[in-house]
Amino acid sequence: xxxxxxxxxxxxxxxxxxxxxxxxxxxxxxxxxxxxxxxxxxxxxxxxxxxxxxxxxxxxxxxxxxxxxxxxxxxxxxxxxxxxxxxxxxxxxxxxxxxxxxxxxxxxxxxxxxxxxxxxxxxxxxxxxxxxxxxxxxxxxxxxxxxxxxxxxxxxxxxxxxxxxxxxxxxxxxxxxxxxxxxxxxxxxxxxxxxxxxxxxxxxxxxxxxxxxxxxxxxxxxxxxxxxxxxxxxxxxxxxxxxxxxxxxxxxxxxxxxxxxxxxxxxxxxxxxxxxxxxxxxxxxxxxxxxxxxxxxxxxxxxxxxxxxxxxxxxxxxxxxxxxxxxxxxxxxxxxxxxxxxxxxxxxxxxx
Ligand SMILES: *Cc1c(COP(=O)(O)O)cnc(C)c1O
Numbered sequence: 558x559x560x561x562x563x564x565x566x567x568x569x570x571x572x573x574x575x576x577x578x579x580x581x582x583x584x585x586x587x588x589x590x591x592x593x594x595x596x597x598x599x600x601x602x603x604x605x606x607x608x609x610x611x612x613x614x615x616x617x618x619x620x621x622x623x624x625x626x627x628x629x630x631x632x633x634x635x636x637x638x639x640x641x642x643x644x645x646x647x648x649x650x651x652x653x654x655x656x657x658x659x660x661x662x663x664x665x666x667x668x669x670x671x672x673x674x675x676x677x678x679x680x681x682x683x684x685x686x687x688x689x690x691x692x693x694x695x696x697x698x699x700x701x702x703x704x705x706x707x708x709x710x711x712x713x714x715x716x717x718x719x720x721x722x723x724x725x726x727x728x729x730x731x732x733x734x735x736x737x738x739x740x741x742x743x744x745x746x747x748x749x750x751x752x753x754x755x756x757x758x759x760x761x762x763x764x765x766x767x768x769x770x771x772x773x774x775x776x777x778x779x780x781x782x783x784x785x786x787x788x789x790x791x792x793x794x795x796x797x798x799x800x801x802x803x804x805x806x807x808x809x810x811x812x813x814x815x816x817x818x819x820x821x822x823x824x825x826x827x828x829x830x831x832x833x834x835x836x837x838x839x840x841x842x843x844x845x846x847x848x849x850x851x852x853x854x855x856x857x858x859x860x861x862x863x864x865x866x867x868x869x870x871x872x873x874x875x876x877x878x879x880x881x882x883x884x885x886x887x888x889x890x891x892x893x894x895x896x897x898x899x900x901x902x903x904x905x906x907x908x909x
Contacts, residue, residue, distance in 0.1 A: 558732055561759040563785045566650045566704055566733055576792040579613050611801035614791070618804050621811050626764075628751050628781050634790045637798050639740060639765040639778030643707075644671045645790050646734060646761065646780075650704040651677040658705040659698050661690065662880035663714060665738060668707040678702075684881060688715040688845070690723035696730050706731055709738040711745060714876045714887040716847030718747055728757045734786075736761045741849035743769030743821055744828075751781045758783045768850060769821050772810060775803050824850050828890045834900050841903070842884075851889045859884040862906065869902040 559565070564572060580594035591598075594610055601608035619630040626633075636642045651658065653676035660668045662681040669679045680703070682695035695706070706727060710719040728735050737750045739762055750762045761782040767773035777799065780790060832852055835844045840862055843855040856862050859877040863886060866873055874887040888899065 561732055563650075563734075563783070563789060567789065568648075568650060568652055571649050571789065571793060574792060577796055579610065579796045581610065582613065606805065607801050609801075611797055611799065611804055613796045613798075615799050615804055618799075618807055621808060622779065625811060625814070626749075626751060626779070626781070628754065631784045632754060632781055632787060634780040634782070634787045634794075635799050636778045636780065636790075636794070638767065638776045639738070639763045639780070640667050640671075641778060641794070641798065642761070642763060642780035642790060643667055643736070643738075644674075645793055646705060646736060647671050647675050647677055649789050649793060650734060651675060652702075653677060656702045656704050657700075658707060659695060659703055660707045661695070661709070661712070663688075663712075663876070663882050664707070664709045665713045665740075668736075681880070684712075684715070686881075688712060688717050688881065690719050690727070692723040692726040692730075696727065699731060699733075703731075703733060705734045705736060707736045707738065709740070711739075711741040711848040713740065713849070714851070714853050714874070714879065714882065714885070716741075716845055716849045716851060716853050718745060718848045721747075724750070728760055732759070734759055734761055736763060738763045740765045740768055743817070744825060744850050745848040747848070754781060754783065758785075761786060766807065766810075770810065770817055771820065772807070775806055777803055777807055823893075824890050827893060827896055828852065831888075831890060831896050831900070835903070838903050838906075840906050851887055853882070853885055853887050855885050857884070859886050862886060862903075865906055866899075866902060869898075871899055871902055873899075 596609055615635050619633050619635065622633055623630045634642055657678035657680055658668065658672050659680045659682055662683050672679045680698045682698055685691055708719055708724060711717060712719060737760065739749055742749050742764060750760065754760065761780055763778065763780055765778040766775065828847060832844045835841050835854055840857050841854050842857060845853045859875055863873065863875040876882045876885045876887045
């Protein structure tokens with residue numbers, strides 16, 4: 558197998574693209590009068606912090622994230638949620654109407670939605686009965702038009718970590734991009750794949766500030782990969798994809814690492830308590846092990862239970878239409894009070 562190079566699988570229009578250059582990146586040296594970007598120098602309705610276009614490369618924020626994640630800033634891409642790099646990666650390497658990606662079934666829905674928006678075919682590799690990877694079977698689905706394999710670990714909606722040995726087999730055997738979505742990594746004890754960036758030039762690791770950091774409304778996601786891949790993402794993103802408000806807020810928020818660690822401890826303890834309590838209930842047949850901030854449970858009847866909880870003012874996620882998840886509900890671990898309410902409602906449930 559030839560060593561992986563992103564240039565070998567880029568779409569030709571992307572390889573030949575002359576990216577947009579933003580006004581402020583076209584000069585070097587000192588300047589104090591900025592008449593280059595058609596901004597409003599007279600005032601700003603949202604205050605002076607938002608009068609000017611933000612840093613398109615988010616240099617200050619990346620420096621801080623690099624320290625937090627022990628990765629070099631050149632290997633980091635920041636997106637408007639991690640949903641942005643999912644879409645950009647597909648657009649960079651998949652020729653619409655021709656190429657395909659591989660996802661596991663079940664998994665997070667956005668890989669498939671992004672692929673379909675881009676007219677890219679999706680092949681599904683079923684997980685095993687205990688929601689693990691069957692690496693040989695997955696790799697058999699790959700053909701010349703397969704450009705990306707998306708793996709989610711811990712997997713959504715199942716909650717489990719994928720076996721690292723099986724992930725390694727896929728990284729070693731596939732000569733396209735392997736994306737490992739680690740949205741829930743902060744809730745696990747196991748190390749991030751970002752530690753293996755040097756070994757795997759075809760690997761992209763996704764993380765997000767939406768879950769453990771409690772910043773879902775801000776929209777800030779990360780992709781970690783070799784510089785050659787990161788520079789492709791930078792070339793094709795919208796120039797100002799991360800707003801000044803997001804950059805400034807995130808810079809402040811990164812100082813709250815200790816609070817985040819406390820929230821993680823609380824939620825992991827609640828996960829254990831909730832899981833044990835749910836297993837005692839008659840309407841629940843299985844609670845699957847979870848390394849994330851949610852639990853997948855098999856029930857005696859998912860649709861009825863979902864409707865019942867909704868009547869009690871509790872919204873959970875009905876995953877019963879997903880492959881391997883019939884009669885399953887996914888519940889996010891809430892605060893102790895929220896979890897008590899859920900347990901109380903479920904205790905009072907009389908299934909028909
Ligand atoms: C929640 C979630 C995301 C979403 O990330 P954003 O950064 O909020 O876009 C990505 N991947 C998985 C698997 C998720 O569950």
